[in-house]
Amino acid sequence: MHASDPQTVLVVAPHPDDETLGCGGTVLRHVQRGDRVHWVIVTAVKTSHGFSEERVRSRDAEIDAVARAYGFAGVHRLDFPTMTLDTVPKGDLVGALGRVVKETSAQILYVPYRNDAHTDHAAVFDAAAACAKTFRYPSVRSVRAYETLSETEFGIRPDDPGFRPNLFIDIADQLDKKLEIMGIFASELGPFPFPRSEVALRALAQLRGSQSGVMAAEAFMLLKEIQ
Template structure:
């Protein structure tokens, strides 16, 4: 666990499933420890080209099922267009995420890695960090960036030093539940070698576990800690 004695966390997901890929085991562990955990979903597929209305209804049921599986203390949605966050004004995105941060007043934030290949992830990172500035959100004591299979590992920016974790969360005992929850997102999992497959989720957890001397782990970059 982080060195700080945190009481509440806000997990910010550009899309529903990012929270599970990046820190599903950590969410389960935090909840088991009595930490209040909230889930912020930034985007929606409702009204977005390429997503039929029946898929929108299915996604809403998936979110409800995942909410119950984790036992989130709150679920918040910005309802901004998926795959279109980079077309919005920065003020609009910062304002939407900042409103939730001020409502929840978490002492820790979990955010996507800045250089993920998906433009939505970069936009969410920038907005979350801006909204969490100390003078805006003095209650935020820690910010951690998570890695997302199929997004973090496919980043090819030549100026990106890569995801270099300095914090590992031992999720031994939580990995099976994480994978079970991920399977609730219809169409997001695929057969290996698809990166969002059970084999890949287990492989990454095993690799991070080996780095942390445990059976399974999730890795993070500590961006900020105030003690």
């Protein structure tokens, strides 16, 4: 495989908006270069989970609009109940995510950081890690953990060394579009200093850019790479 060949990318989001917060600009770059990008949404809000019909309709509309804005090759909704993944058997999560990895022959996985404050993120990371075993999922060549504003920086586990990026992707040309797409998730945003705000998102992109010599960047922990 050559670097210029189209690749199949799987962006694993515990909740809708995590993909945009963590790697929205990178997703846009992948799509622009002709890669096949699939969006996995692990959790869902449903009336059976105690959410109102209005909230369910609103979230479904947001997901549809975001999918169109990115131009995803596929959207895979696993429909586990939100905010309760720590109660779901790990085998169920691995099985559901693993089926998508195999169906898409995903080569690059973007996953949440293991020590984010939200327990859903930890559960999704663990499931994704199980789906990166080469002898079971040979298509997977790269695994990259993204940071999620409002979760990564609020993890306070004493044994956590912190998010230590070793991969930076230039998103100077994609940042405005990323912020525009994030605006679709109106219910998840708030005014600065709320962490999920346009000001905070732009500031983080500029900080990561300053660390990598570009105007704006997204940062990742490269956990696995086979070349």
